[in-house]
Amino acid sequence: xxxxxxxxxxxxxxxxxxxxxxxxxxxxxxxxxxxxxxxxxxxxxxxxxxxxxxxxxxxxxxxxxxxxxxxxxxxxxxxxxxxxxxxxxxxxxxxxxxxxxxxxxxxxxx
Amino acid sequence: xxxxxxxxxxxxxxxxxxxxxxxxxxxxxxxxxxxxxxxxxxxxxxxxxxxxxxxxxxxxxxxxxxxxxxxxxxxxxxxxxxxxxxxxxxxxxxxxxxxxxxxxxxxxxxxxxxxxxx
Numbered sequence: 247x248x249x250x251x252x253x254x255x256x257x258x259x260x261x262x263x264x265x266x267x268x269x270x271x272x273x274x275x276x277x278x279x280x281x282x283x284x285x286x287x288x289x290x291x292x293x294x295x296x297x298x299x300x301x302x303x304x305x306x307x308x309x310x311x312x313x314x315x316x317x318x319x320x321x322x323x324x325x326x327x328x329x330x331x332x333x334x335x336x337x338x339x340x341x342x343x344x345x346x347x348x349x350x351x352x353x354x355x356x
Numbered sequence: 357x358x359x360x361x362x363x364x365x366x367x368x369x370x371x372x373x374x375x376x377x378x379x380x381x382x383x384x385x386x387x388x389x390x391x392x393x394x395x396x397x398x399x400x401x402x403x404x405x406x407x408x409x410x411x412x413x414x415x416x417x418x419x420x421x422x423x424x425x426x427x428x429x430x431x432x433x434x435x436x437x438x439x440x441x442x443x444x445x446x447x448x449x450x451x452x453x454x455x456x457x458x459x460x461x462x463x464x465x466x467x468x469x470x471x472x473x474x
Contacts, residue, residue, distance in 0.1 A: 247418070280458025284401070291451065291467065292393075292401060297460040335401050339458035343406060343415030345391075350400040 248272050250338055252348035258326045258355055266351045267318040268336030274317035279338040281319035287332045331355040358382040358463045360452050365468030371441055378435040378452030386430040389455040392437050394448035406455055442472045
């Protein structure tokens with residue numbers, strides 16, 4: 247069974263930089279998996295941040311950026327703000343129409 | 357303005373059936389693939405199923421394949437998810453969303469809660 251793994255939790259200081267990663271049990275992540283990233287605060291609907299590896303969705307601040315780092319997809323927040331404290335999920339297209347979310351990363355800004 | 361409105365959630369007994377609906381407006385519904393995502397209480401997001409704009413292609417997560425059926429009626433701008441033989445572990449908020457390309461779930465509904473319990 248294919249599993250997508252994210253860091254369960256991370257913390258960052260206000261103004262700091264943090265990188266969240268997205269790993270695939272079956273092998274390295276590349277752009278061909280169309281990695282995307284979603285932000286969700288408790289009780290709210292998920293918000294699209296990044297799609298197709300590194301394209302920011304409309305209205306998303308440029309402090310959010312997506313990339314491939316080594317064998318993983320990555321979301322980097324540069325200049326973190328208090329309202330970036332949320333859960334973040336990556337999503338991969340693993341082929342044959344199957345998509346898989348990662349388990350999510352709980353980001354704390356303190 | 358794009359709007360997606362789920363309905364049909366509620367309490368369902370294990371083994372019974374339930375049909376969720378997602379009404380769409382503000383875009384050309386038939387031109388978009390659509391998807392269902394769920395979130396169990398206190399848990400993460402789980403992709404459930406997707407369907408192409410023409411309904412010619414349907415895809416399911418292993419956890420629901422053979423039990424759930426995704427469909428759409430483009431004349432009614434409505435997406436459906438039929439939950440057959442639901443289990444307690446299917447208890448979740450079910451969201452519908454538009455799907456573009458590989459993984460872009462750009463627009464989301466507010467979700468509908470399904471509770472599977474006797």
